[in-house]
Amino acid sequence: MDLSSFSGAQGNTGLTWSNRSSVGVIGGQGEMGSLFSKFFTSHGFQVNVADLETPLTPEHVMRESDIVVFAVPLHKTVPVMRELVPLARRGQLLMDLTSLKSAPVAEMLRSEASVVGLHPMFGGRVSTFCGQTLAACPVRISPEQWQWLRGLFTASGIRVKECTPEEHDRMMSIIQVLFHLTTMLAGRTLRKLGIDIDETMEYTSPIYRIEMNLAGRIFAQSPELYAAIAGMNPNTGRIFSELKEGLELYENFYKTENLEGIIEDFQKSARHLGDFCAEAYDESSALLDFSVDLAHRKRNGTTSCPEKHDSKDRQVLPACRS
Amino acid sequence: MDLSSFSGAQGNTGLTWSNRSSVGVIGGQGEMGSLFSKFFTSHGFQVNVADLETPLTPEHVMRESDIVVFAVPLHKTVPVMRELVPLARRGQLLMDLTSLKSAPVAEMLRSEASVVGLHPMFGGRVSTFCGQTLAACPVRISPEQWQWLRGLFTASGIRVKECTPEEHDRMMSIIQVLFHLTTMLAGRTLRKLGIDIDETMEYTSPIYRIEMNLAGRIFAQSPELYAAIAGMNPNTGRIFSELKEGLELYENFYKTENLEGIIEDFQKSARHLGDFCAEAYDESSALLDFSVDLAHRKRNGTTSCPEKHDSKDRQVLPACRS
Numbered sequence: 154m155d156l157s158s159f160s161g162a163q164g165n166t167g168l169t170w171s172n173r174s175s176v177g178v179i180g181g182q183g184e185m186g187s188l189f190s191k192f193f194t195s196h197g198f199q200v201n202v203a204d205l206e207t208p209l210t211p212e213h214v215m216r217e218s219d220i221v222v223f224a225v226p227l228h229k230t231v232p233v234m235r236e237l238v239p240l241a242r243r244g245q246l247l248m249d250l251t252s253l254k255s256a257p258v259a260e261m262l263r264s265e266a267s268v269v270g271l272h273p274m275f276g277g278r279v280s281t282f283c284g285q286t287l288a289a290c291p292v293r294i295s296p297e298q299w300q301w302l303r304g305l306f307t308a309s310g311i312r313v314k315e316c317t318p319e320e321h322d323r324m325m326s327i328i329q330v331l332f333h334l335t336t337m338l339a340g341r342t343l344r345k346l347g348i349d350i351d352e353t354m355e356y357t358s359p360i361y362r363i364e365m366n367l368a369g370r371i372f373a374q375s376p377e378l379y380a381a382i383a384g385m386n387p388n389t390g391r392i393f394s395e396l397k398e399g400l401e402l403y404e405n406f407y408k409t410e411n412l413e414g415i416i417e418d419f420q421k422s423a424r425h426l427g428d429f430c431a432e433a434y435d436e437s438s439a440l441l442d443f444s445v446d447l448a449h450r451k452r453n454g455t456t457s458c459p460e461k462h463d464s465k466d467r468q469v470l471p472a473c474r475s
Numbered sequence: 476m477d478l479s480s481f482s483g484a485q486g487n488t489g490l491t492w493s494n495r496s497s498v499g500v501i502g503g504q505g506e507m508g509s510l511f512s513k514f515f516t517s518h519g520f521q522v523n524v525a526d527l528e529t530p531l532t533p534e535h536v537m538r539e540s541d542i543v544v545f546a547v548p549l550h551k552t553v554p555v556m557r558e559l560v561p562l563a564r565r566g567q568l569l570m571d572l573t574s575l576k577s578a579p580v581a582e583m584l585r586s587e588a589s590v591v592g593l594h595p596m597f598g599g600r601v602s603t604f605c606g607q608t609l610a611a612c613p614v615r616i617s618p619e620q621w622q623w624l625r626g627l628f629t630a631s632g633i634r635v636k637e638c639t640p641e642e643h644d645r646m647m648s649i650i651q652v653l654f655h656l657t658t659m660l661a662g663r664t665l666r667k668l669g670i671d672i673d674e675t676m677e678y679t680s681p682i683y684r685i686e687m688n689l690a691g692r693i694f695a696q697s698p699e700l701y702a703a704i705a706g707m708n709p710n711t712g713r714i715f716s717e718l719k720e721g722l723e724l725y726e727n728f729y730k731t732e733n734l735e736g737i738i739e740d741f742q743k744s745a746r747h748l749g750d751f752c753a754e755a756y757d758e759s760s761a762l763l764d765f766s767v768d769l770a771h772r773k774r775n776g777t778t779s780c781p782e783k784h785d786s787k788d789r790q791v792l793p794a795c796r797s
Contacts, residue, residue: 369755
């Protein structure tokens with residue numbers, strides 16, 4: 154699928170939308186809807202928000218806007234679209250901001266409007282757009298219009314990653330589902346074994362601290378979102394199959410005290426990851442240093458650990474400055 | 476078990492060791508052995524190193540040292556101790572630096588020497604001791620001597636976490652085994668599904684980037700170490716049971732499209748983690764910002780993203796400075 158060549162329902166090569174267009178955000182009072190409302194406002198658009206408690210109804214916003222952005226929770230996206238997409242018209246641009254793309258994009262394509270599916274790879278509470286990634290499926294939009302829209306995002310420092318809805322959902326089964334499932338399994342294991350997190354944090358290896366911070370971050374957020382991301386991805390079944398097979402294999406190695414078996418499987422995975430491992434080692438070292446320093450400052454209220462030296466050069470490691 | 480009251484084989488209250496004591500490091504050319512050789516040297520001790528290619532033999536170092544530190548790979552620790560511990564004498568101090576404590580400490584206790592098991596919760600390549608944690612099992616040492624030894628570590632900014640060998644190994648079944656297993660499962664799944672890591676990194680959600688950096692870091696290191704940490708911990712069996720039970724439960728929820736089931740289990744785990752989740756959200760936000768900035772700098776060679784603003788105050792998010 155050539156993503157940028159579909160000129161779709163527009164049927165002309167001139168620009169249909171500009172920052173004089175009106176933007177309607179359905180679900181514009183949620184975190185992500187609110188962030189993107191601000192984004193469009195900052196680019197000069199007139200933005201109308203419809204949410205559960207707004208004077209404007211979704212139907213009104215749908216009818217009156219040149220560009221409509223769906224920013225409702227993932228598990229409600231398709232049902233909301235089923236009600237509103239029939240009101241869309243040729244010449245409108247429909248977009249959504251949800252974590253899966255196949256099903257929402259298919260719903261929007263039922264209209265005659267132009268359609269771009271978006272998935273911001275960042276939360277609604279980020280402090281900067283700079284360096285953030287936006288996955289985008291420009292499935293029905295003229296190349297000129299897509300370049301214009303894309304330019305709005307890149308002007309804010311956002312990296313735009315183009316993909317088809319199917320590619321997107323397959324990638325998210327790794328990027329999101331795989332890691333959410335292992336995190337949910339870890340959280341469940343901690344609970345079932347009655348582990349006191351504060352007690353484990355007393356030992357704080359920096360890696361564990363980061364792992365637990367990422368896990369806690371997920372559990373601090375919406376259960377509905379995480380359930381929907383894993384539960385609604387068409388590729389989740391394959392992830393389960395692989396996790397189960399791996400777990401049975403490792404348990405068997407453990408029970409038979411077959412360390413060689415674990416080592417061999419580990420080496421195969423390391424080879425698959427290839428050069429990435431060395432890069433990851435370096436980048437994670439910077440992260441670990443940052444995390445140790447952060448934890449130290451939290452505990453002691455001091456400003457910083459002493460300057461780091463290249464570990465190859467040091468003879469004696471620096472102690473604390475404070 | 477009162478960890479600090481065991482006066483052990485010493486039978487006196489005076490100091491037996493000081494920084495005039497000689498320290499022998501068995502495996503002193505490995506990363507961790509080398510780090511602790513430097514540590515003791517920096518504190519004024521005379522340090523003798525025995526390793527595979529050193530002129531000094533382990534037996535010689537064992538006989539001639541007041542303090543002996545075992546710094547050999549985990550899966551070789553007990554076999555090496557079986558050969559050398561019979562050479563130990565009353566008045567010596569035996570320590571080890573391995574990732575499990577029950578079995579190595581039990582081996583060292585076969586001697587009449589004083590015994591302290593250590594587990595540095597950091598790698599041999601850290602750039603500073605400041606804020607790092609050292610788990611310590613002072614199982615056979617006078618309180619005075621332990622305070623002195625402990626003081627050497629804390630003077631370098633190391634946090635010392637005292638525990639019994641059994642407590643230690645139980646905690647490590649969470650801190651290390653649980654997270655290593657989920658990482659190995661994730662690595663195996665990426666490999667089995669033929670996922671191109673570089674392709675996934677194109678989407679780089681900051682959480683995924685950190686997760687993958689931590690995973691890659693593990694796969695960049697010794698397979699023998701990770702196999703031994705999981706394969707030799709007496710509590711690993713329980714971790715497998717819980718992971719299997721959880722995986723079956725989640726797969727069943729997925730197959731029956733029971734999002735409510737996932738949500739409920741998620742909420743129970745979130746309740747177990749309690750207040751930790753909110754703290755984790757804050758601390759991980761700082762980590763994510765750091766990671767996004769790091770990745771941005773790597774990509775663009777620029778020095779920094781624009782200053783962050785409190786997300787509550789901002790009207791418009793800052794774009795890139797460069």
